[in-house]
Amino acid sequence: MALAAASAGFVPDRPDLGHRAEGLDLADPAFFAGSLDPAAPRLLPPAAYRALAFAELEDDAVWTRSWLAIGLGAEIPAPDDLLPFTAGHHGLHVQRTRDGGLVGRFNKAQHGGCRAVPLQCRTGTKTRCSFTACGYSRDGAVLPAGTEGPTPAMHQYLGLRPERLLPVAARAWGPMLRINLDHAAAAPEAPPEGLAALTGETRRAEFAANWKLAAQALAEGDRFAEAPDSLHLTGRLATGEAAAIAAHFPNLVLIEARGETCAVMLQPTALGRTLLRIGLLGPKGRAAPDLEASWDAWLAEIAARMAPAVTAQAALSRPDAGEALPTKAAGLWLQQNIAARVRARPAATDSQPLYATAQGRGC
Structure with a gap:
């Protein structure tokens, strides 16, 4: 069967066979347990940031079941x-x-x-x-x-x-x-009130970090409040200015400061790379700011916030990556939500592929 699958050009994602990598069952609650202690939160084991099997688990539990x-x-x-x-x-x-x-x-x-x-x-x-x-x-x-x-x-x-x-x-x-992806999904929680796009343009920036590391780095701050699908934090920009931050599971971070809101949408492009789609928002009716100055300031802020995520990804990608690194409020919240959605997945009961070549079926 291994030869047939390889010659067909792919290894099928089979949730019914489980998600395993590096000798670990990635969907086992025990895989997450050591990282969810509120007294000492730590990053997930390295496989969560470098194994294709974990990306497939996220596809099954997060990207196909969330707003x-x-x-x-x-x-x-x-x-x-x-x-x-x-x-x-x-x-x-x-x-x-x-x-x-x-x-x-x-x-x-x-x-x-x-x-x-x-x-x-x-x-x-x-x-x-x-x-x-x-x-x-x-x-x-x-x-x-x-x-x-x-x-x-x-x-x-x-x-x-x-x-x-x-x-x-x-x-x-x-x-x-x-x-x-579920067209019958319940509505997401209400959006922030009074915001409008300052421009119809979005800009993109890509960083060498897994999306989970990117999300928690962008949402760096002190926990303030929590809603069913969002975490609200207080923090400071790299310039020292106060900021209000909201992380909306799984892939949106809003950073409010200087009368503007930077909306950062995360999209994995590789196991260890994340593309950020960035938009500028502000209060409705506000006079248009100097957009280029705003872009320059926010892109610099994002680069500063992402630097620790890039460093952490490099450490976790090494074969000798050891004890998990510590994380803070946003990382703990994100990992709790991923673990909850992995537990809540419907059980896979049908092992028949929807499509396959003759070789892919092992014939």
Whole structure:
């Protein structure tokens, strides 16, 4: 069977067989237990930041079962504009409808039109694929509609009959966009009031750190309050200015300071790399600030916050990585939420693949 799977070009993700790596059962509550002590919180064992099996567990427990922040509504202002976002192993998009609403869908091709996932795409790293928009390739930029509607470049997302694509729940969340792969999911908690996008532009920055390390580094601060899916903290910027921080599970961090709010949306692009989609928000009706100065200040703040995450990833990636590193309020909260969602997953009972080549079935 091992030979057949390898020759088919992929090793299938089989939740029914469990998620194991480095001699550990990654879904066992014992894997998380040592990291969840409020008196001495520590990072998860190194496998959580470097093993493909843990990324697949997160795909099963987190990315397919949570409300994800993917961008700003102002990025797709016109009918038929399209915003791509890859959630875990799933290529998705949100499109503006003719009546101003939103529709979310899985992309036309999840695996590049291949009969099986190519081996080069099954490594935990998103590839730059010029052929299609699948769950193993990097997202492109927003696709604006043409004067006559959807453009030819949108075909790789929409196909010929987009109404037949698997739906994704999509909704405006204040000035932001959030999606959930479960189109029948309960609504997310209420967004912050009174915020508007200062610009329809988002910028991107990528860092060599697992998304979990990135999230807790961005949300560095002292715990202030907690809601069902968010943690609120107080802290200071690198410049010493006071800041209010909100982490919304799993991939949104809002940092408020200087009369502005920096919205940082996290997206894993590899086991040890995270892409940040960054937007600038502010109070409705506020006069437009000097945007370039604001961008420069916030990008510098993000780089400063991310430096410890990059250092931690380098340490955890070493084969001789030893005792887990300590973490703080945001890290403890994030790990508690991941552990809870792993426990709450429905049990996998069907072991029959939905699709496979003859070799992939071991025939």
